[in-house]
Amino acid sequence: METRELRYFVAVAEELHFGRAAQRLGMAQPPLSRAIRQLERRLGVDLLERTSRSVALTDAGAVLLREGRAALDAVEAAERRTRRAHPGSGAGLVLVTKAAAATEVLAKMLDAYAAEPGSVPVDVVLCSVGEQEGMLRDGRADVALLHKPFDSITGFDVEELHSETQVVVLPAGHPLTTRKHLRMADVDALPDLPMARWPRRDGTYGGGPGPEIHDQAQLLQLISLGRALVVLPESVRPYLTEGHATVPVLDAPTVTTVIAWPPHSTSRALAGLVRAATGL
Amino acid sequence: METRELRYFVAVAEELHFGRAAQRLGMAQPPLSRAIRQLERRLGVDLLERTSRSVALTDAGAVLLREGRAALDAVEAAERRTRRAHPGSGAGLVLVTKAAAATEVLAKMLDAYAAEPGSVPVDVVLCSVGEQEGMLRDGRADVALLHKPFDSITGFDVEELHSETQVVVLPAGHPLTTRKHLRMADVDALPDLPMARWPRRDGTYGGGPGPEIHDQAQLLQLISLGRALVVLPESVRPYLTEGHATVPVLDAPTVTTVIAWPPHSTSRALAGLVRAATGL
Protein backbone atom coordinates (compact mmCIF):
# COMPACT_ATOMS: atom_id res chain seq x y z
CA MET A 1 0.00 0.00 0.00
CA GLU A 2 1.37 3.39 -0.96
CA THR A 3 1.28 6.51 1.18
CA ARG A 4 -0.64 8.29 -1.56
CA GLU A 5 -3.41 5.69 -1.51
CA LEU A 6 -3.65 6.00 2.25
CA ARG A 7 -3.90 9.78 2.06
CA TYR A 8 -6.64 9.49 -0.53
CA PHE A 9 -8.60 6.99 1.50
CA VAL A 10 -8.30 8.96 4.73
CA ALA A 11 -9.51 12.10 2.97
CA VAL A 12 -12.57 10.33 1.56
CA ALA A 13 -13.27 8.53 4.83
CA GLU A 14 -13.16 11.80 6.72
CA GLU A 15 -15.26 13.79 4.26
CA LEU A 16 -17.55 10.91 3.29
CA HIS A 17 -17.83 12.77 -0.02
CA PHE A 18 -15.65 12.16 -3.08
CA GLY A 19 -16.02 15.65 -4.45
CA ARG A 20 -14.99 17.45 -1.28
CA ALA A 21 -12.20 14.96 -0.63
CA ALA A 22 -10.85 15.50 -4.14
CA GLN A 23 -10.96 19.25 -3.61
CA ARG A 24 -9.09 18.88 -0.31
CA LEU A 25 -6.48 16.77 -2.07
CA GLY A 26 -6.15 19.26 -4.92
CA MET A 27 -7.22 16.85 -7.63
CA ALA A 28 -10.26 15.94 -9.73
CA GLN A 29 -12.94 13.55 -8.54
CA PRO A 30 -12.73 10.77 -11.18
CA PRO A 31 -9.11 9.74 -10.51
CA LEU A 32 -9.86 9.75 -6.79
CA SER A 33 -12.82 7.40 -7.28
CA ARG A 34 -10.64 5.16 -9.41
CA ALA A 35 -7.82 5.14 -6.86
CA ILE A 36 -10.15 4.09 -4.05
CA ARG A 37 -11.61 1.33 -6.24
CA GLN A 38 -8.12 0.09 -7.04
CA LEU A 39 -7.24 0.10 -3.36
CA GLU A 40 -10.32 -1.95 -2.56
CA ARG A 41 -9.54 -4.37 -5.36
CA ARG A 42 -5.92 -4.81 -4.31
CA LEU A 43 -6.87 -5.31 -0.65
CA GLY A 44 -9.77 -7.53 -1.61
CA VAL A 45 -11.93 -5.65 0.87
CA ASP A 46 -14.87 -3.24 0.52
CA LEU A 47 -13.96 -0.06 2.35
CA LEU A 48 -16.91 2.18 1.52
CA GLU A 49 -20.63 1.66 0.98
CA ARG A 50 -21.55 3.98 -1.84
CA THR A 51 -24.92 4.87 -3.22
CA SER A 52 -25.20 7.56 -5.81
CA ARG A 53 -26.22 9.88 -2.98
CA SER A 54 -24.12 8.91 0.02
CA VAL A 55 -20.86 7.34 1.18
CA ALA A 56 -20.44 5.34 4.39
CA LEU A 57 -17.59 3.41 5.98
CA THR A 58 -17.71 -0.36 6.21
CA ASP A 59 -16.22 -2.06 9.30
CA ALA A 60 -13.03 -2.73 7.37
CA GLY A 61 -13.02 0.89 6.26
CA ALA A 62 -13.19 2.04 9.85
CA VAL A 63 -10.20 -0.17 10.65
CA LEU A 64 -8.22 1.29 7.76
CA LEU A 65 -9.15 4.83 8.77
CA ARG A 66 -7.84 4.29 12.30
CA GLU A 67 -4.72 2.33 11.30
CA GLY A 68 -4.08 4.49 8.27
CA ARG A 69 -4.02 7.69 10.30
CA ALA A 70 -1.45 6.14 12.60
CA ALA A 71 0.60 4.97 9.62
CA LEU A 72 0.48 8.39 7.96
CA ASP A 73 1.59 9.99 11.22
CA ALA A 74 4.51 7.58 11.34
CA VAL A 75 5.54 8.36 7.75
CA GLU A 76 5.25 12.08 8.37
CA ALA A 77 7.29 11.71 11.54
CA ALA A 78 10.01 9.86 9.63
CA GLU A 79 10.16 12.62 7.05
CA ARG A 80 10.18 15.51 9.53
CA ARG A 81 12.74 13.98 11.87
CA THR A 82 15.00 13.15 8.97
CA ARG A 83 14.80 16.72 7.71
CA ARG A 84 15.56 17.97 11.18
CA ALA A 85 18.58 15.67 11.41
CA HIS A 86 20.14 17.54 8.48
CA PRO A 87 23.46 19.01 9.57
CA GLY A 88 23.04 22.76 9.94
CA SER A 89 19.26 22.67 10.27
CA GLY A 90 19.34 24.33 13.68
CA ALA A 91 17.58 22.52 16.47
CA GLY A 92 18.66 19.07 17.49
CA LEU A 93 15.58 18.37 19.60
CA VAL A 94 12.10 19.83 19.74
CA LEU A 95 10.42 19.76 23.12
CA VAL A 96 6.73 20.53 23.38
CA THR A 97 4.76 21.49 26.45
CA LYS A 98 1.69 23.44 27.46
CA ALA A 99 2.08 27.15 28.07
CA ALA A 100 2.68 28.06 31.71
CA ALA A 101 3.00 24.46 32.84
CA ALA A 102 5.90 22.98 34.75
CA THR A 103 8.12 25.96 33.97
CA GLU A 104 10.24 25.29 37.02
CA VAL A 105 11.03 21.72 36.03
CA LEU A 106 11.51 22.73 32.41
CA ALA A 107 14.01 25.48 33.15
CA LYS A 108 16.11 23.32 35.45
CA MET A 109 16.01 20.47 32.99
CA LEU A 110 17.15 22.58 30.06
CA ASP A 111 19.96 24.12 32.14
CA ALA A 112 21.17 20.75 33.34
CA TYR A 113 21.13 19.33 29.82
CA ALA A 114 22.81 22.35 28.23
CA ALA A 115 25.63 22.00 30.76
CA GLU A 116 26.32 18.43 29.62
CA PRO A 117 29.12 17.80 27.17
CA GLY A 118 27.84 17.03 23.69
CA SER A 119 24.38 18.48 24.22
CA VAL A 120 22.46 19.81 21.21
CA PRO A 121 20.20 22.88 20.98
CA VAL A 122 16.65 22.30 22.20
CA ASP A 123 13.69 24.12 20.67
CA VAL A 124 10.84 24.62 23.13
CA VAL A 125 7.40 24.72 21.52
CA LEU A 126 4.30 25.68 23.45
CA CYS A 127 0.95 24.39 22.30
CA SER A 128 -2.59 24.15 23.52
CA VAL A 129 -4.00 21.42 25.71
CA GLY A 130 -4.17 17.95 24.21
CA GLU A 131 -2.13 18.75 21.15
CA GLN A 132 1.19 17.47 22.42
CA GLU A 133 0.44 13.82 21.76
CA GLY A 134 -0.23 14.48 18.09
CA MET A 135 2.95 16.48 17.74
CA LEU A 136 5.00 13.63 19.20
CA ARG A 137 3.28 11.15 16.94
CA ASP A 138 3.78 12.97 13.66
CA GLY A 139 7.30 14.14 14.34
CA ARG A 140 6.72 17.85 14.87
CA ALA A 141 8.24 17.23 18.30
CA ASP A 142 10.71 14.71 19.70
CA VAL A 143 9.87 14.88 23.37
CA ALA A 144 7.10 16.37 25.52
CA LEU A 145 6.29 17.36 29.06
CA LEU A 146 2.89 15.89 29.88
CA HIS A 147 0.73 15.96 32.96
CA LYS A 148 -0.88 12.87 34.36
CA PRO A 149 -3.76 12.31 34.69
CA PHE A 150 -4.87 15.02 32.22
CA ASP A 151 -2.80 14.04 29.21
CA SER A 152 -2.99 10.62 27.68
CA ILE A 153 0.40 8.92 27.72
CA THR A 154 -0.62 5.76 25.88
CA GLY A 155 1.96 4.69 23.36
CA PHE A 156 4.83 6.72 24.73
CA ASP A 157 7.76 5.96 26.96
CA VAL A 158 7.69 8.16 30.04
CA GLU A 159 9.72 9.04 33.11
CA GLU A 160 8.11 10.79 36.06
CA LEU A 161 9.72 14.08 36.97
CA HIS A 162 7.63 15.82 39.58
CA SER A 163 4.38 15.40 41.52
CA GLU A 164 2.28 18.07 43.09
CA THR A 165 -1.09 18.55 44.74
CA GLN A 166 -3.80 20.82 43.42
CA VAL A 167 -5.28 24.01 44.84
CA VAL A 168 -8.42 25.93 44.06
CA VAL A 169 -7.83 29.46 42.83
CA LEU A 170 -10.46 31.88 44.20
CA PRO A 171 -10.98 35.62 44.06
CA ALA A 172 -9.25 37.28 47.04
CA GLY A 173 -11.74 37.85 49.84
CA HIS A 174 -14.07 35.00 48.89
CA PRO A 175 -15.60 33.34 52.01
CA LEU A 176 -13.94 29.99 51.25
CA THR A 177 -10.45 31.53 51.38
CA THR A 178 -10.59 31.42 55.18
CA ARG A 179 -10.65 27.61 55.12
CA LYS A 180 -7.48 25.64 55.73
CA HIS A 181 -8.38 23.14 53.00
CA LEU A 182 -11.31 22.06 50.86
CA ARG A 183 -12.71 19.04 49.04
CA MET A 184 -13.88 18.79 45.46
CA ALA A 185 -17.46 18.64 46.70
CA ASP A 186 -17.00 22.08 48.27
CA VAL A 187 -15.93 23.73 45.04
CA ASP A 188 -17.89 21.66 42.54
CA ALA A 189 -21.24 23.33 42.90
CA LEU A 190 -20.83 26.86 44.18
CA PRO A 191 -23.81 28.59 42.58
CA ASP A 192 -22.17 32.03 42.62
CA LEU A 193 -18.78 30.88 41.32
CA PRO A 194 -18.80 28.23 38.58
CA MET A 195 -15.77 26.21 37.57
CA ALA A 196 -14.14 27.46 34.35
CA ARG A 197 -14.47 25.18 31.30
CA TRP A 198 -11.52 24.37 29.08
CA PRO A 199 -11.93 23.69 25.37
CA ARG A 200 -11.85 20.10 24.21
CA ARG A 201 -9.36 18.86 21.65
CA ASP A 202 -11.63 19.74 18.76
CA GLY A 203 -12.07 23.30 20.05
CA THR A 204 -15.66 22.85 21.25
CA TYR A 205 -16.86 23.16 24.82
CA GLY A 206 -18.96 20.79 26.88
CA GLY A 207 -22.12 22.00 28.55
CA GLY A 208 -21.99 23.57 31.99
CA PRO A 209 -22.46 26.82 33.82
CA GLY A 210 -18.85 28.07 33.85
CA PRO A 211 -17.34 30.54 31.40
CA GLU A 212 -15.46 29.20 28.38
CA ILE A 213 -11.73 29.73 28.77
CA HIS A 214 -9.16 30.16 26.04
CA ASP A 215 -5.94 30.79 27.89
CA GLN A 216 -4.59 31.06 31.36
CA ALA A 217 -4.23 34.85 31.45
CA GLN A 218 -7.89 35.25 30.58
CA LEU A 219 -8.82 32.69 33.20
CA LEU A 220 -6.88 34.39 36.00
CA GLN A 221 -8.44 37.71 35.15
CA LEU A 222 -11.94 36.19 35.26
CA ILE A 223 -11.18 34.77 38.67
CA SER A 224 -9.94 38.05 40.11
CA LEU A 225 -13.16 39.61 38.79
CA GLY A 226 -15.11 37.10 40.85
CA ARG A 227 -16.61 35.34 37.84
CA ALA A 228 -15.05 31.89 38.05
CA LEU A 229 -12.85 29.53 39.98
CA VAL A 230 -10.53 26.77 38.87
CA VAL A 231 -8.60 23.88 40.36
CA LEU A 232 -4.95 23.84 39.27
CA PRO A 233 -1.61 22.34 40.33
CA GLU A 234 -0.02 24.31 43.16
CA SER A 235 2.85 25.40 40.90
CA VAL A 236 0.44 27.94 39.41
CA ARG A 237 1.05 30.19 42.47
CA PRO A 238 3.87 32.28 40.97
CA TYR A 239 1.48 33.39 38.23
CA LEU A 240 -1.17 34.72 40.60
CA THR A 241 -1.71 38.34 41.58
CA GLU A 242 -3.04 39.96 44.76
CA GLY A 243 -6.52 39.47 43.33
CA HIS A 244 -6.26 35.71 43.85
CA ALA A 245 -6.23 33.37 46.81
CA THR A 246 -5.54 29.63 46.89
CA VAL A 247 -6.78 26.84 49.13
CA PRO A 248 -5.51 23.24 48.95
CA VAL A 249 -8.02 20.68 47.67
CA LEU A 250 -7.44 17.44 49.54
CA ASP A 251 -9.15 15.00 47.22
CA ALA A 252 -8.19 16.48 43.85
CA PRO A 253 -5.96 14.05 41.94
CA THR A 254 -2.20 14.49 42.29
CA VAL A 255 -0.70 15.94 39.10
CA THR A 256 2.50 14.33 37.88
CA THR A 257 4.73 15.99 35.32
CA VAL A 258 6.31 13.38 33.07
CA ILE A 259 8.76 13.55 30.20
CA ALA A 260 7.46 11.48 27.27
CA TRP A 261 8.96 10.38 23.94
CA PRO A 262 8.10 7.98 21.12
CA PRO A 263 9.04 4.47 22.17
CA HIS A 264 11.34 3.64 19.26
CA SER A 265 13.51 6.72 19.71
CA THR A 266 17.08 5.81 20.40
CA SER A 267 18.88 9.06 19.67
CA ARG A 268 21.82 10.01 21.79
CA ALA A 269 20.54 13.57 22.24
CA LEU A 270 17.14 12.46 23.50
CA ALA A 271 18.71 9.98 25.91
CA GLY A 272 20.89 12.78 27.29
CA LEU A 273 17.93 15.08 27.79
CA VAL A 274 15.94 12.39 29.58
CA ARG A 275 18.92 11.60 31.77
CA ALA A 276 19.34 15.27 32.62
CA ALA A 277 15.65 15.56 33.46
CA THR A 278 15.43 12.50 35.68
CA GLY A 279 18.72 13.30 37.38
CA LEU A 280 17.44 16.56 38.83
CA MET B 1 7.30 10.40 1.03
CA GLU B 2 5.96 7.22 -0.55
CA THR B 3 6.02 3.76 0.96
CA ARG B 4 7.99 2.51 -2.01
CA GLU B 5 10.75 5.05 -1.43
CA LEU B 6 10.93 4.07 2.22
CA ARG B 7 11.19 0.39 1.34
CA TYR B 8 13.98 1.15 -1.10
CA PHE B 9 15.89 3.23 1.39
CA VAL B 10 15.54 0.72 4.21
CA ALA B 11 16.80 -2.05 1.93
CA VAL B 12 19.88 -0.05 0.92
CA ALA B 13 20.49 1.13 4.49
CA GLU B 14 20.37 -2.44 5.73
CA GLU B 15 22.53 -3.92 2.99
CA LEU B 16 24.84 -0.92 2.61
CA HIS B 17 25.19 -2.14 -0.98
CA PHE B 18 23.07 -0.98 -3.92
CA GLY B 19 23.48 -4.16 -5.91
CA ARG B 20 22.40 -6.52 -3.14
CA ALA B 21 19.58 -4.19 -2.10
CA ALA B 22 18.31 -4.08 -5.68
CA GLN B 23 18.44 -7.87 -5.84
CA ARG B 24 16.50 -8.11 -2.58
CA LEU B 25 13.91 -5.73 -3.97
CA GLY B 26 13.66 -7.65 -7.22
CA MET B 27 14.79 -4.78 -9.44
CA ALA B 28 17.86 -3.49 -11.25
CA GLN B 29 20.49 -1.35 -9.58
CA PRO B 30 20.28 1.86 -11.67
CA PRO B 31 16.63 2.74 -10.90
CA LEU B 32 17.32 2.05 -7.23
CA SER B 33 20.27 4.45 -7.22
CA ARG B 34 18.13 7.03 -8.94
CA ALA B 35 15.25 6.59 -6.49
CA ILE B 36 17.53 7.12 -3.48
CA ARG B 37 19.02 10.23 -5.11
CA GLN B 38 15.54 11.60 -5.73
CA LEU B 39 14.58 10.91 -2.13
CA GLU B 40 17.65 12.78 -0.92
CA ARG B 41 16.92 15.67 -3.23
CA ARG B 42 13.28 15.91 -2.19
CA LEU B 43 14.16 15.75 1.50
CA GLY B 44 17.07 18.11 1.02
CA VAL B 45 19.18 15.78 3.15
CA ASP B 46 22.13 13.49 2.42
CA LEU B 47 21.20 10.03 3.62
CA LEU B 48 24.18 7.99 2.45
CA GLU B 49 27.91 8.60 2.07
CA ARG B 50 28.90 6.82 -1.13
CA THR B 51 32.29 6.19 -2.54
CA SER B 52 32.65 4.03 -5.59
CA ARG B 53 33.58 1.22 -3.21
CA SER B 54 31.44 1.64 -0.12
CA VAL B 55 28.15 2.98 1.25
CA ALA B 56 27.67 4.35 4.76
CA LEU B 57 24.78 5.95 6.62
CA THR B 58 24.87 9.62 7.54
CA ASP B 59 23.33 10.72 10.85
CA ALA B 60 20.17 11.73 9.02
CA GLY B 61 20.19 8.36 7.25
CA ALA B 62 20.30 6.59 10.59
CA VAL B 63 17.29 8.61 11.72
CA LEU B 64 15.37 7.70 8.57
CA LEU B 65 16.27 4.04 8.94
CA ARG B 66 14.89 3.94 12.47
CA GLU B 67 11.79 6.04 11.80
CA GLY B 68 11.22 4.47 8.41
CA ARG B 69 11.13 0.96 9.81
CA ALA B 70 8.50 2.07 12.32
CA ALA B 71 6.52 3.76 9.56
CA LEU B 72 6.68 0.70 7.30
CA ASP B 73 5.51 -1.46 10.19
CA ALA B 74 2.58 0.88 10.69
CA VAL B 75 1.62 0.78 7.01
CA GLU B 76 1.91 -2.98 6.93
CA ALA B 77 -0.20 -3.19 10.08
CA ALA B 78 -2.89 -1.03 8.49
CA GLU B 79 -2.99 -3.28 5.45
CA ARG B 80 -3.04 -6.55 7.36
CA ARG B 81 -5.63 -5.49 9.90
CA THR B 82 -7.86 -4.13 7.15
CA ARG B 83 -7.64 -7.41 5.27
CA ARG B 84 -8.45 -9.27 8.43
CA ALA B 85 -11.46 -7.04 9.03
CA HIS B 86 -12.98 -8.35 5.79
CA PRO B 87 -16.30 -10.01 6.55
CA GLY B 88 -15.87 -13.76 6.28
CA SER B 89 -12.10 -13.73 6.66
CA GLY B 90 -12.19 -16.00 9.70
CA ALA B 91 -10.48 -14.74 12.80
CA GLY B 92 -11.63 -11.56 14.42
CA LEU B 93 -8.58 -11.24 16.67
CA VAL B 94 -5.09 -12.68 16.58
CA LEU B 95 -3.46 -13.23 19.95
CA VAL B 96 0.23 -14.01 20.11
CA THR B 97 2.18 -15.52 22.99
CA LYS B 98 5.24 -17.60 23.64
CA ALA B 99 4.91 -21.36 23.55
CA ALA B 100 4.31 -22.92 26.95
CA ALA B 101 3.92 -19.62 28.76
CA ALA B 102 0.98 -18.54 30.86
CA THR B 103 -1.19 -21.33 29.51
CA GLU B 104 -3.37 -21.26 32.61
CA VAL B 105 -4.18 -17.56 32.28
CA LEU B 106 -4.62 -17.88 28.52
CA ALA B 107 -7.10 -20.74 28.71
CA LYS B 108 -9.25 -19.06 31.34
CA MET B 109 -9.15 -15.81 29.46
CA LEU B 110 -10.24 -17.34 26.16
CA ASP B 111 -13.05 -19.25 27.87
CA ALA B 112 -14.29 -16.16 29.65
CA TYR B 113 -14.23 -14.12 26.47
CA ALA B 114 -15.86 -16.79 24.33
CA ALA B 115 -18.71 -16.94 26.83
CA GLU B 116 -19.41 -13.25 26.37
CA PRO B 117 -22.20 -12.19 24.03
CA GLY B 118 -20.90 -10.77 20.78
CA SER B 119 -17.43 -12.25 21.08
CA VAL B 120 -15.46 -12.98 17.90
CA PRO B 121 -13.18 -15.94 17.12
CA VAL B 122 -9.65 -15.59 18.49
CA ASP B 123 -6.66 -17.08 16.69
CA VAL B 124 -3.85 -18.02 19.05
CA VAL B 125 -0.39 -17.81 17.51
CA LEU B 126 2.69 -19.10 19.28
CA CYS B 127 6.05 -17.61 18.43
CA SER B 128 9.57 -17.57 19.72
CA VAL B 129 10.94 -15.27 22.38
CA GLY B 130 11.10 -11.59 21.54
CA GLU B 131 9.10 -11.83 18.36
CA GLN B 132 5.76 -10.81 19.81
CA GLU B 133 6.49 -7.11 19.83
CA GLY B 134 7.23 -7.10 16.12
CA MET B 135 4.05 -9.00 15.37
CA LEU B 136 1.98 -6.48 17.28
CA ARG B 137 3.72 -3.62 15.56
CA ASP B 138 3.29 -4.82 11.98
CA GLY B 139 -0.24 -6.09 12.38
CA ARG B 140 0.35 -9.83 12.24
CA ALA B 141 -1.22 -9.85 15.70
CA ASP B 142 -3.74 -7.64 17.51
CA VAL B 143 -2.95 -8.49 21.09
CA ALA B 144 -0.20 -10.33 22.97
CA LEU B 145 0.59 -11.95 26.28
CA LEU B 146 3.96 -10.63 27.39
CA HIS B 147 6.10 -11.24 30.43
CA LYS B 148 7.66 -8.44 32.38
CA PRO B 149 10.52 -7.91 32.83
CA PHE B 150 11.69 -10.12 29.93
CA ASP B 151 9.64 -8.66 27.12
CA SER B 152 9.82 -5.00 26.26
CA ILE B 153 6.42 -3.38 26.58
CA THR B 154 7.45 0.07 25.37
CA GLY B 155 4.90 1.56 23.05
CA PHE B 156 2.02 -0.70 24.00
CA ASP B 157 -0.94 -0.37 26.29
CA VAL B 158 -0.90 -3.10 28.91
CA GLU B 159 -2.96 -4.54 31.73
CA GLU B 160 -1.36 -6.79 34.33
CA LEU B 161 -2.94 -10.20 34.61
CA HIS B 162 -0.84 -12.38 36.89
CA SER B 163 2.38 -12.26 38.89
CA GLU B 164 4.52 -15.14 40.00
CA THR B 165 7.89 -15.84 41.57
CA GLN B 166 10.66 -17.78 39.89
CA VAL B 167 12.22 -21.13 40.71
CA VAL B 168 15.41 -22.80 39.63
CA VAL B 169 14.91 -26.08 37.78
CA LEU B 170 17.62 -28.62 38.70
CA PRO B 171 18.24 -32.28 37.93
CA ALA B 172 16.54 -34.47 40.55
CA GLY B 173 19.06 -35.45 43.20
CA HIS B 174 21.32 -32.46 42.78
CA PRO B 175 22.81 -31.34 46.15
CA LEU B 176 21.07 -27.95 46.01
CA THR B 177 17.62 -29.55 45.85
CA THR B 178 17.76 -30.12 49.62
CA ARG B 179 17.73 -26.37 50.23
CA LYS B 180 14.49 -24.60 51.17
CA HIS B 181 15.34 -21.66 48.93
CA LEU B 182 18.24 -20.16 47.03
CA ARG B 183 19.57 -16.83 45.78
CA MET B 184 20.72 -15.93 42.30
CA ALA B 185 24.31 -15.90 43.56
CA ASP B 186 23.92 -19.58 44.51
CA VAL B 187 22.90 -20.66 41.03
CA ASP B 188 24.82 -18.13 38.94
CA ALA B 189 28.20 -19.77 39.01
CA LEU B 190 27.87 -23.47 39.62
CA PRO B 191 30.88 -24.81 37.77
CA ASP B 192 29.31 -28.23 37.17
CA LEU B 193 25.91 -26.94 36.10
CA PRO B 194 25.87 -23.85 33.87
CA MET B 195 22.80 -21.76 33.21
CA ALA B 196 21.22 -22.44 29.81
CA ARG B 197 21.47 -19.68 27.23
CA TRP B 198 18.49 -18.55 25.17
CA PRO B 199 18.90 -17.21 21.64
CA ARG B 200 18.76 -13.47 21.14
CA ARG B 201 16.27 -11.85 18.82
CA ASP B 202 18.58 -12.15 15.85
CA GLY B 203 19.07 -15.86 16.46
CA THR B 204 22.64 -15.59 17.74
CA TYR B 205 23.85 -16.50 21.20
CA GLY B 206 25.89 -14.49 23.67
CA GLY B 207 29.06 -15.91 25.11
CA GLY B 208 28.97 -18.05 28.23
CA PRO B 209 29.50 -21.55 29.47
CA GLY B 210 25.92 -22.85 29.24
CA PRO B 211 24.46 -24.90 26.39
CA GLU B 212 22.54 -23.10 23.63
CA ILE B 213 18.83 -23.74 23.90
CA HIS B 214 16.27 -23.75 21.11
CA ASP B 215 13.05 -24.74 22.82
CA GLN B 216 11.72 -25.65 26.19
CA ALA B 217 11.45 -29.41 25.63
CA GLN B 218 15.11 -29.57 24.70
CA LEU B 219 15.98 -27.49 27.74
CA LEU B 220 14.09 -29.70 30.19
CA GLN B 221 15.74 -32.79 28.77
CA LEU B 222 19.19 -31.23 29.16
CA ILE B 223 18.39 -30.45 32.77
CA SER B 224 17.23 -33.96 33.59
CA LEU B 225 20.48 -35.18 32.02
CA GLY B 226 22.39 -33.05 34.50
CA ARG B 227 23.84 -30.74 31.84
CA ALA B 228 22.20 -27.43 32.67
CA LEU B 229 19.95 -25.50 34.99
CA VAL B 230 17.55 -22.63 34.39
CA VAL B 231 15.54 -20.12 36.36
CA LEU B 232 11.90 -19.97 35.27
CA PRO B 233 8.52 -18.77 36.54
CA GLU B 234 6.96 -21.25 38.96
CA SER B 235 4.14 -21.98 36.54
CA VAL B 236 6.61 -24.16 34.62
CA ARG B 237 6.05 -26.91 37.23
CA PRO B 238 3.28 -28.77 35.37
CA TYR B 239 5.71 -29.32 32.49
CA LEU B 240 8.39 -30.98 34.61
CA THR B 241 9.03 -34.71 34.94
CA GLU B 242 10.38 -36.81 37.76
CA GLY B 243 13.87 -36.02 36.49
CA HIS B 244 13.51 -32.43 37.67
CA ALA B 245 13.42 -30.65 40.99
CA THR B 246 12.63 -27.01 41.74
CA VAL B 247 13.80 -24.64 44.45
CA PRO B 248 12.44 -21.10 44.90
CA VAL B 249 14.89 -18.30 44.12
CA LEU B 250 14.23 -15.47 46.53
CA ASP B 251 15.89 -12.61 44.70
CA ALA B 252 14.95 -13.49 41.11
CA PRO B 253 12.68 -10.82 39.65
CA THR B 254 8.94 -11.40 39.88
CA VAL B 255 7.48 -12.28 36.48
CA THR B 256 4.27 -10.53 35.53
CA THR B 257 2.08 -11.74 32.69
CA VAL B 258 0.48 -8.77 30.94
CA ILE B 259 -1.93 -8.42 28.06
CA ALA B 260 -0.62 -5.85 25.58
CA TRP B 261 -2.06 -4.15 22.49
CA PRO B 262 -1.18 -1.26 20.16
CA PRO B 263 -2.16 1.98 21.84
CA HIS B 264 -4.42 3.33 19.10
CA SER B 265 -6.57 0.21 18.94
CA THR B 266 -10.17 0.96 19.74
CA SER B 267 -11.94 -2.10 18.39
CA ARG B 268 -14.92 -3.45 20.28
CA ALA B 269 -13.61 -7.02 20.07
CA LEU B 270 -10.23 -6.14 21.57
CA ALA B 271 -11.84 -4.17 24.38
CA GLY B 272 -14.02 -7.19 25.18
CA LEU B 273 -11.05 -9.54 25.29
CA VAL B 274 -9.09 -7.21 27.58
CA ARG B 275 -12.11 -6.85 29.85
CA ALA B 276 -12.53 -10.62 30.00
CA ALA B 277 -8.84 -11.05 30.81
CA THR B 278 -8.66 -8.46 33.57
CA GLY B 279 -11.98 -9.56 35.05
CA LEU B 280 -10.69 -13.02 35.91
Place this chain on the structure above:
DNA sequence: CGGATCGATATCCCCCGGGTATCGATCCGC
Protein backbone atom coordinates in the same frame (compact mmCIF):
# COMPACT_ATOMS: atom_id res chain seq x y z
C1' DC C 1 -41.30 15.90 -14.02
C1' DG C 2 -37.06 18.49 -14.65
C1' DG C 3 -33.03 20.27 -12.60
C1' DA C 4 -29.38 19.48 -9.28
C1' DT C 5 -26.20 16.52 -7.00
C1' DC C 6 -22.87 12.98 -6.92
C1' DG C 7 -20.31 8.88 -7.97
C1' DA C 8 -18.95 5.94 -12.09
C1' DT C 9 -17.29 5.39 -16.76
C1' DA C 10 -14.81 6.45 -21.05
C1' DT C 11 -10.97 8.41 -23.07
C1' DC C 12 -6.71 10.79 -23.65
C1' DC C 13 -2.03 12.31 -22.31
C1' DC C 14 2.30 12.52 -20.38
C1' DC C 15 5.29 11.79 -16.58
C1' DC C 16 7.70 8.67 -13.89
C1' DG C 17 9.34 4.35 -12.53
C1' DG C 18 11.48 0.48 -14.53
C1' DG C 19 14.87 -1.76 -17.87
C1' DT C 20 19.62 -2.11 -20.64
C1' DA C 21 24.06 -0.43 -21.93
C1' DT C 22 27.88 1.88 -20.47
C1' DC C 23 31.09 4.85 -17.92
C1' DG C 24 34.33 6.16 -14.20
C1' DA C 25 36.53 5.17 -9.98
C1' DT C 26 38.60 2.13 -6.77
C1' DC C 27 40.63 -2.14 -5.19
C1' DC C 28 43.32 -6.30 -5.91
C1' DG C 29 46.29 -9.93 -7.81
C1' DC C 30 50.15 -10.97 -10.55
Place this chain on the structure above:
DNA sequence: GCGGATCGATACCCGGGGGATATCGATCCG
Protein backbone atom coordinates in the same frame (compact mmCIF):
# COMPACT_ATOMS: atom_id res chain seq x y z
C1' DG D 1 52.13 -0.85 -12.37
C1' DC D 2 48.74 -2.79 -15.11
C1' DG D 3 44.49 -5.23 -16.27
C1' DG D 4 40.44 -7.26 -14.60
C1' DA D 5 36.77 -7.09 -11.24
C1' DT D 6 33.60 -4.58 -8.47
C1' DC D 7 30.28 -1.06 -7.75
C1' DG D 8 27.78 3.18 -8.05
C1' DA D 9 26.47 6.85 -11.52
C1' DT D 10 24.91 8.27 -16.05
C1' DA D 11 22.44 8.07 -20.52
C1' DC D 12 18.70 6.58 -22.86
C1' DC D 13 14.43 4.10 -23.99
C1' DC D 14 9.81 2.22 -23.08
C1' DG D 15 5.34 1.19 -21.07
C1' DG D 16 1.95 1.72 -17.48
C1' DG D 17 -0.36 4.24 -14.45
C1' DG D 18 -1.96 8.34 -12.42
C1' DG D 19 -3.86 12.67 -13.73
C1' DA D 20 -7.41 15.65 -16.44
C1' DT D 21 -11.92 16.41 -19.15
C1' DA D 22 -16.32 15.05 -20.86
C1' DT D 23 -20.18 12.52 -19.97
C1' DC D 24 -23.42 9.13 -18.04
C1' DG D 25 -26.70 7.12 -14.71
C1' DA D 26 -28.97 7.23 -10.41
C1' DT D 27 -31.14 9.55 -6.73
C1' DC D 28 -33.25 13.39 -4.33
C1' DC D 29 -36.11 17.51 -4.27
C1' DG D 30 -39.21 21.29 -5.37
